[in-house]
Amino acid sequence: xxxxxxxxxxxxxxxxxxxxxxxxxxxxxxxxxxxxxxxxxxxxxxxxxxxxxxxxxxxxxxxxxxxxxxxxxxxxxxxxxxxxxxxxxxxxxxxxxxxxxxxxxxxxxxxxxxxxxxxxxxxxxxxxxxxxxxxxxxxxxxxxxxxxxxxxxxxxxxxxxxxxxxxxxxxxxxxxxxxxxxxxxxxxxxxxxxxxxxxxxxxxxxxxxxxxxxxxxxxxxxxxxxxxxxxxxxxxxxxxxxxxxxxxxxxxxxxxxxxxxxxxxxxxxxxxxxxxxxxxxxxxxxxxxxxxxxxxxxxxxxxx
Amino acid sequence: xxxxxxxxxxxxxxxxxxxxxxxxxxxxxxxxxxxxxxxxxxxxxxxxxxxxxxxxxxxxxxxxxxxxxxxxxxxxxxxxxxxxxxxxxxxxxxxxxxxxxxxxxxxxxxxxxxxxxxxxxxxxxxxxxxxxxxxxxxxxxxxxxxxxxxxxxxxxxxxxxxxxxxxxxxxxxxxxxxxxxxxxxxxxxxxxxxxxxxxxxxxxxxxxxxxxxxxxxxxxxxxxxxxxxxxxxxxxxxxxxxxxxxxxxxxxxxxxxxxxxxxxxxxxxxxxxxxxxxxxxxxxxxxxxxxxxxxxxxxxxxxx
Numbered sequence: 001x002x003x004x005x006x007x008x009x010x011x012x013x014x015x016x017x018x019x020x021x022x023x024x025x026x027x028x029x030x031x032x033x034x035x036x037x038x039x040x041x042x043x044x045x046x047x048x049x050x051x052x053x054x055x056x057x058x059x060x061x062x063x064x065x066x067x068x069x070x071x072x073x074x075x076x077x078x079x080x081x082x083x084x085x086x087x088x089x090x091x092x093x094x095x096x097x098x099x100x101x102x103x104x105x106x107x108x109x110x111x112x113x114x115x116x117x118x119x120x121x122x123x124x125x126x127x128x129x130x131x132x133x134x135x136x137x138x139x140x141x142x143x144x145x146x147x148x149x150x151x152x153x154x155x156x157x158x159x160x161x162x163x164x165x166x167x168x169x170x171x172x173x174x175x176x177x178x179x180x181x182x183x184x185x186x187x188x189x190x191x192x193x194x195x196x197x198x199x200x201x202x203x204x205x206x207x208x209x210x211x212x213x214x215x216x217x218x219x220x221x222x223x224x225x226x227x228x229x230x231x232x233x234x235x236x237x238x239x240x241x242x243x244x245x246x247x248x249x250x251x252x253x254x255x256x257x258x259x260x261x262x263x264x265x266x267x268x269x270x271x272x273x274x275x276x277x278x279x280x281x282x283x284x285x286x287x288x289x290x291x292x293x294x295x296x297x298x299x300x301x302x303x304x
Numbered sequence: 305x306x307x308x309x310x311x312x313x314x315x316x317x318x319x320x321x322x323x324x325x326x327x328x329x330x331x332x333x334x335x336x337x338x339x340x341x342x343x344x345x346x347x348x349x350x351x352x353x354x355x356x357x358x359x360x361x362x363x364x365x366x367x368x369x370x371x372x373x374x375x376x377x378x379x380x381x382x383x384x385x386x387x388x389x390x391x392x393x394x395x396x397x398x399x400x401x402x403x404x405x406x407x408x409x410x411x412x413x414x415x416x417x418x419x420x421x422x423x424x425x426x427x428x429x430x431x432x433x434x435x436x437x438x439x440x441x442x443x444x445x446x447x448x449x450x451x452x453x454x455x456x457x458x459x460x461x462x463x464x465x466x467x468x469x470x471x472x473x474x475x476x477x478x479x480x481x482x483x484x485x486x487x488x489x490x491x492x493x494x495x496x497x498x499x500x501x502x503x504x505x506x507x508x509x510x511x512x513x514x515x516x517x518x519x520x521x522x523x524x525x526x527x528x529x530x531x532x533x534x535x536x537x538x539x540x541x542x543x544x545x546x547x548x549x550x551x552x553x554x555x556x557x558x559x560x561x562x563x564x565x566x567x568x569x570x571x572x573x574x575x576x577x578x579x580x581x582x583x584x585x586x587x588x589x590x591x592x593x594x595x596x597x598x599x600x601x602x603x604x605x606x607x608x
Binding site: 086087088089181182183184185188202204205206208216218219220221222223224225226227229258261262264265299300301302303304 | 390391392393485486487488489492506508509510512520522523524525526527528529530531533562565566568569602603604605606607608
């Protein structure tokens with residue numbers, strides 16, 4: 001079933017202790033859309049400038065991503081630059097240039113308005129809400145967020161949360177949002193803010209999914225061993241994209257907890273591939289059979 | 305089959321943001337022995353002073369722990385004092401008084417010398433080696449260690465590692481020992497130092513077990529959700545004790561990787577109970593049926 005993804009499309013400059021790459025394809029919607037495309041080619045809602053390389057558009061097209069909702073406007077594409085430390089869990093943002101993103105007003109093409117699955121990729125919660133305003137009764141809404149919005153746009157985020165079925169955020173963000181150091185308590189508190197389900201990503205340590213406690217809806221997703229981590233950029237976006245893509249490809253009338261567990265593992269699989277190279281280079285070469293093999297590997301390493 | 309546990313027996317003073325308890329039963333061997341006793345009552349090798357409360361001795365005895373190897377000598381019992389921050393992952397040691405532990409020379413009773421399973425609880429690696437010297441061809445040796453020994457007794461530790469089947473240590477210790485931030489790489493490097501298996505404990509994030517890569521021996525143990533963490537002291541010792549106890553109760557001729565996976569989950573189960581109260585208070589009330597129920601819960605929350 002159709003899946004809509006809104007977020008940023010960016011040109012990133014990424015520095016790690018061993019390599020540096022300038023103006024490479026990045027942005028939450030780029031990563032999420034390509035990851036989702038392995039399961040359900042999504043409708044992409046985003047904006048780029050007139051400097052955005054045609055080859056990236058072609059790449060999206062080759063992944064069967066619907067680009068009717070991708071606005072191309074005069075000006076420069078959104079740019080982000082960051083540096084990773086020797087411990088790749090440590091990242092420093094070096095610069096952000098919003099450029100065409102500053103006046104981005106997401107307007108949905110008519111045939112996106114009845115799309116049942118929606119992934120609100122990591123952008124300002126006000127923009128995420130504006131997208132949701134244009135969708136008629138979506139079946140399942142996944143939203144991602146980040147520490148910046150929790151700090152500078154908390155009210156917008158709090159208004160958005162009751163409209164979200166699954167909120168995805170990382171461990172430090174969950175602690176920041178709830179001001180509690182215990183992740184289990186934090187997940188319970190976030191559920192009370194509105195979302196039916198909360199997924200806390202823990203980077204190399206896997207992820208947690210919390211639903212209705214009275215239904216025993218809890219999933220502890222194992223971590224996958226990545227020995228050759230080259231660039232963590234976009235891991236969270238690929239996670240959200242893979243997750244939403246898996247949900248969208250299902251033909252079930254409602255999203256079950258069992259399906260959500262699988263979606264989280266598929267999201268983890270996509271993320272684990274993505275960090276093996278810079279930008280979307282690893283996903284560019286990824287074959288569906290590799291995804292299924294790693295999913296099986298996830299099962300093998302975590303069963304007892 | 306018999307299991308020998310060496311380590312410290314201590315009187316702890318533990319402070320958390322909400323409570324403080326003075327001179328409560330603690331020490332690596334206390335926690336490990338009580339945890340193991342749910343599966344295989346161990347032989348305890350340790351030392352206490354003449355101030356050690358008789359009621360703790362009686363408690364050990366009630367757990368069917370063999371106390372022939374517990375020396376009681378003139379002087380004061382080993383004392384440790386620590387404080388946990390609001391984020392309970394943060395701990396500060398306030399004081400350490402070795403007391404009778406300073407001149408502890410572990411001497412094994414004759415009938416301990418053929419014990420097949422050995423858990424070298426967290427004490428100086430020189431002392432751990434001296435215990436191992438006295439055991440004839442043990443079947444399986446588990447060793448725990450800590451950052452202090454990695455820093456101040458590295459040579460002793462490096463000499464011990466080739467004699468160990470399974471080294472258990474936490475994530476920050478694994479990084480310290482190998483000077484690498486990636487836990488998977490760290491685990492591989494530690495295996496090259498000697499132990500057949502390496503288990504990296506990640507606190508609230510579960511644990512990793514690495515064996516022979518050519519045999520695909522890798523296990524990612526899920527984390528268990530503990531919302532009401534009261535006192536993390538002894539969690540690692542209960543983990544090691546539960547793990548070793550489960551291995552010892554098996555009647556299998558060799559320790560298989562499948563059995564090790566289960567042992568790690570049982571260790572996690574014991575640790576997850578222990579942190580629900582101070583000292584050994586939770587384990588005091590623990591019923592075997594609760595252990596099996598939580599083991600099943602571990603399976604339920606991590607399957608997909």
